[in-house]
Amino acid sequence: MYPVMTRLAEDHVRLTKLLDLFEDLLNRFHEGAEPDYELMAEMLEYMDNYSDIVHHPTEDIIFERVLEKGTERHDVFDVLMRQHKALGQLSKRFRESLDGILHEEVLLREDVEAHGRELIGTLRAHKRLEDEEAFPIALERLSEEDWAQIEAQAPTQDDPLFGTLDPARYHALYARLSAETES
Numbered sequence: 165m166y167p168v169m170t171r172l173a174e175d176h177v178r179l180t181k182l183l184d185l186f187e188d189l190l191n192r193f194h195e196g197a198e199p200d201y202e203l204m205a206e207m208l209e210y211m212d213n214y215s216d217i218v219h220h221p222t223e224d225i226i227f228e229r230v231l232e233k234g235t236e237r238h239d240v241f242d243v244l245m246r247q248h249k250a251l252g253q254l255s256k257r258f259r260e261s262l263d264g265i266l267h268e269e270v271l272l273r274e275d276v277e278a279h280g281r282e283l284i285g286t287l288r289a290h291k292r293l294e295d296e297e298a299f300p301i302a303l304e305r306l307s308e309e310d311w312a313q314i315e316a317q318a319p320t321q322d323d324p325l326f327g328t329l330d331p332a333r334y335h336a337l338y339a340r341l342s343a344e345t346e347s
Contacts, residue, residue, distance in 0.1 A: 166311040168222060168318055169299065175219050176291050178326055181341065182207055183284050190280045193273070201266055206337040208259050210325050211287075212252065220248040222318040223294065229310055230302050240297050247290050254283045 165173075186207055189199040227241040235241070258279040264271045306314075325334045325341075 203336045206334050218319045218321050258283050
């Protein structure tokens with residue numbers, strides 16, 4: 165497999181773990197418990213920053229190359245690239261809901277939970293479409309030369325949570341994921 169695709173596949177495995185954790189926190193919230201808001205805020209920050217700076221731009225380079233080469237399934241790639249832009253808005257709306265709770269604004273728990281579940285559901289469906297349709301098409305359509313050019317163009321930054329850890333950021337999230345891995 166091409167290094168860029170290996171990295172994206174690893175990102176998707178990690179995203180699944182984060183979404184599972186997020187869903188668990190939302191389930192607790194639904195049951196009336198107060199979730200770890202710091203942890204949720206770190207998760208959103210990580211997903212926004214790493215996704216917007218590295219992950220989605222890399223995918224967009226691949227998707228644009230597939231569209232340049234031609235495919236009957238251009239609709240798949242168009243949808244995914246539009247979703248990359250829309251995911252930021254869903255995340256922002258959920259973050260604003262969490263911030264509202266922290267600042268003791270009057271918010272309906274159902275609305276906050278609905279924003280979180282919408283984000284999780286959209287991310288899961290988005291990832292599934294990439295894994296099941298877009299990536300297989302890209303692997304079939306693109307040449308060795310295409311992959312080399314994509315690799316050269318793709319943003320390179322260490323994953324701040326799963327790569328070289330920045331101890332000042334994502335501390336609560338790293339601790340929680342480490343504890344779950346050990347149990």
